[in-house]
Amino acid sequence: KHSGVDDMVLLSKITEEAIVENLKKRYINSTLITYIGPVLISVNPFKQMPYFGDKEIEMYQGAAQYENPPHIYALADNMYRNMIIDRENQCVIISGESGAGKTVAAKYIMGYISRVSGVNTTRDLTSLSQVPSQHVKDIILQSNPLLEAFGNAKTVRNNNSSRFGKYFEIQFSPGGEPNGGKISNFLLEKSRVVMRNPGERSFHIFYQLIEGASAEQKTNLGITSLDYYQYLNQSGSYKVDDINDKKDFQETLHAMNVIGIFPDERAMVLQIVAGILHVGNINFKESERKDVKIRTLVVTKFDCYTNGINQDRLKEKLTSRKMDSKWGGKSESINVTLNVEQACYTRDALSKALHARLFDYLVESINKAMQKDHEEINIGVLDIYGFEIFQKNGFEQFCINFVNEKLQQIFIELTLKAEQEEYVQEGIRWTPIEYFNNKIVCDLIENVKNPPGIMSILDDVCATMHATGEGADQTLLQKLQMQIRTHEHFNSWNQGFIIHHYAGKVSYDIDGFCERNRDVLFTDLIELMQSSQIAFIQALFSESLQAEKKGRPTTASSKIKKQANDLVSTLMKCTPHYIRCIKPNETKKPHDWEESRVKHQVEYLGLKENIRVRRAGxxxxxxxxxxxxxxxxxxxxxxxxxxxxxxxxxxxxxxxxxxxxxxxxxxxxxxxxxxxxxxxxxxxxxxxxxxx
Missing domain, CATH: 3.30.70.1590 (Alpha-Beta Plaits)
Structure with missing residues (x-):
């Protein structure tokens, strides 16, 4: 069915309204993909579509872009052929807000490349090169359900929201067969393990384990019902309409098997997941002597069993802390009894660290299974959670939105700025086009000095802070107001600050910024986990505690800044392709269309400028x-x-x-x-x- 125009470069009027109208016509007719030249615009249908079968794979394989209707497979095929013909690395940058369909787009691309690459995918033992190729393809496809189980969750805006970013490089032999790969992961939202907004869930794996474990597993791990666990019952959401936790649990186990995680290691992974839930049920009360006691010992026993640690040591490390005044000039250690609030904070820090390290272990396992000793050409797929604006935005949203701001900068650099510069270099006659360059916003966040950006000021406050919590956060707010209040993309209010991002104004609540940025896992907790009788857990906490750190400890924001800049330099070395995903409604229902929401996305994705540059050029x-x-x-x-x-x-x-x-x-x-x-x-x- 033809509706609207396939390529919006051909629109008779280039206005935001005309773009929205064209996308709407196509969406109502279940036509979800539209081009702007080589850029793909994809609208989330909120239902399974029949356009991704063998027939379509055949149709798009080796076809020119304009021969068939717009499709994700056309872009995937173009990438694959460019890589083979030009011998150049390719990447696809998938962007859009939470719930716009980025993860699904990434899956289709990886599925397509896995199907069409190299020789026939049936195993033929006479040609040894085909076996590793098929093995790599299996891992590429199975890594998705595994990482989704431990890194995705139901949020208010999306039932299967990626709460981490990943860049998946598929490496190829000169003949075009996948023979290796590598995943880089960043920004796992580990705070979700211990707290989240009402109506949201923690990571899928916790619900999968409780719904899908066998009776024997439940007995061994001390697992009961979902509402028994504090980490799960606080947000009042257990079931999700289109997710079958029991079935997904089997898929998660199968994925671990394909990736080469042995049965005893698989059992350990589940033991730690159960252990995190048990840790969350440890409660504290103040005794008459004003020190802190653990309220329920049954849970502690189970927790000690699942994590292989001594019960007395666990009680001691959760209720007291060895304090080192390393942030000052000299260093001395004293044992301090914690109050109830500090004990809860310590308990939660342990749970978050367990989940984050387990996630890193899984990524590492996938990478080991695909590793090869030298790199040839590759295709990279970037799937990172999109721009977020909630009622209350904290440190996590600040980091996510910063990375998205950096990705928008690449898009501007490569599609708008580079395009115009090339015309100048080649001596082509044309009329330059105005566009908003968001470098000014990136600098506001990440500048090191002259003037310092928000991240530098945040790190300075964390380096000198003795106060915890509110005191440090208020100091941060005062410093931001003093040093960058005149910046045109910055405002502040009594509880935080506002950044004018490319995607709109976002108001950040300052509460918890300094604690989350310091992101310190106390030495006591690392020692506690190293004392585990389980080698697997010791290995997750294998860092050396003797090595004295010179200079400042690494903060969460400095780590994210480095990861974002490394990612940008990796992407800049590839031929880029783009998918811009659009979320048509907040109801998550097929055929619902919210005009103002779509118009806002069309504006901040810069589609109008994109068409104008394409048209003029x-x-x-x-x-x-x-x-x-x-x-x-x-x-x-x-x-x-x-x-x-x-x-x-x-x-x-x-x-x-x-x-x-x-x-x-x-x-x-x-x-x-x-x-x-x-x-x-x-x-x-x-x-x-x-x-x-």
Whole structure:
């Protein structure tokens, strides 16, 4: 069914309203993908679609972009073929807000590449190269359900929200077979283990274990019902409409098996998941002597069993702390009894650390299963949780939105800025287009000095803070107000600050910023876990405590800043492709369309500027030599090779195939053509006909 235009470069009016109207027409007709040149716009249908089967794989494999209707497979195929032909790394950056469909898009891309890459995927033991290729494909596909179990959760806006970011590199042999891979993960929202908004769930694995474990497993791990656990019952949400925890648990176990995690290690992973729930049920009360006692010992026994630690040691480490005044000049140790609030904080810090380290172990296991000794060419898929604006936004939202701001900067750099700079370099005549460059917002957050950014001021406060909690947070707010109040993208209020992001204004609540940024796991807790009788748990906490750290401890924000900048430099070395995902409604129901929500996303994703740059410019560009090689067969003068100046050869080709002179310009080294479909479809057909 045709509705609206396939490529919004062809819209007769370029306004936000016209873009929204076009997307709406297509969405109502269940047409979910629309192009802006090579950029893919995808609208979440909130239902299973029938367009992702074998028929579509066949249809898009090896086809030119404009030959078929827009589809994620067209982009995936284009990436794969570019990598093989040009021998260049490719990446796809999938962006959009929470619940817009990024994770599903990433799955389709990885599934498609896994299907079409290399030779036939059936195992043939006479060709040894095919076995590792199939093994890598299995791992690529199975890593998704495993990481989703431990890293995804139901949020207010999305029933299966990725609460971590991942960059998945699939590595290929020169013949185009996947023969290795690597996952980089970042920003796991570990605070979700201990607290979350009403109506949300913790990570899926906790519900999977309770719903899916066998009677014997439940007895061994001391597992009862969902509402028994403090970490699960506080937000009042247990079941999710379109998620079957019992079935998913079996898939999680199967995925661990495929990845090569042995049965005893699988049992340990589940033991730790149960252990975290038991830790959460440890409560404290103040005794008459004003010291803290553990209220329920039954839970402690189970927790000691699941984590293999001594009961007295656990009680001691949760109710007292060895204090080192390392933040000052000298260092001395004293044992301090904790109050109830501090004991709860310590308990929660242990639970968060257990989950985060278990997650890292799983990522490492996947990487070990796919590792190879040298890298060749690869395709990277970036799936990171999107821009977040909640009623109350804390340190986690600040970090997530910073990374999204950095990704938007790449999009601007590579699609708008780079495009315009290339015209200047090549001497192409054209009219420059105004656009908002969000570098100013990135600098506001991450600048080191002159003027310092929010992260630098935050780290300074954390380095010198003796006060905990509110005191330090208020100091931070005062310093921000003093040092950056005049910045045009910054405002403050009595409980926090506001950043004018590319996606709109976000108000951050300062409460908890300093504690979360320090992100210190007390030495006592590391020692406690190292004393476990279980080797698996010792290995999760294997850091050396003797090594005195020189300088400042690493903070959460400095770690995220480094990860974001490393990610940017990795992406900048690849040929980028983009999928911009749009969430059509908040009801998560098919066919619901909220005009104002979609318009807001169209605005902040910069789709209008994107179309204008595409329209004013030349969508197709190729080096003279490559253009001649590809279409040499179309004329006898250029076949088998053109003798003479390459630029003249390209001109000869364009004239002989009757391309209007206002449709192209020749630069210094490249040919620029306005409408890619005027070349790709008819020329490719003619060329392939001649080849036959």
């Amino acid at each position: 030349y969508a197709y560009r190729r080096m003279f030599r490559k253009f001649l090689q590809r279409y040499a067969i179309l004329t006898k003068e250029t076949w088998p090779s053109w003798k003479g100046d390459e630029k003249q050869g390209v001109l000869h080709l364009l004239k002989s195939v009757n391309v209007d002179s206002d449709q192209y310009q020749l630069g210094k080294t490249k040919v620029f053509i306005k409408a890619p479909e005027s070349v790709s479809t008819p020329w490719e057909h003619m060329a392939s006909r001649y080849w036959h």
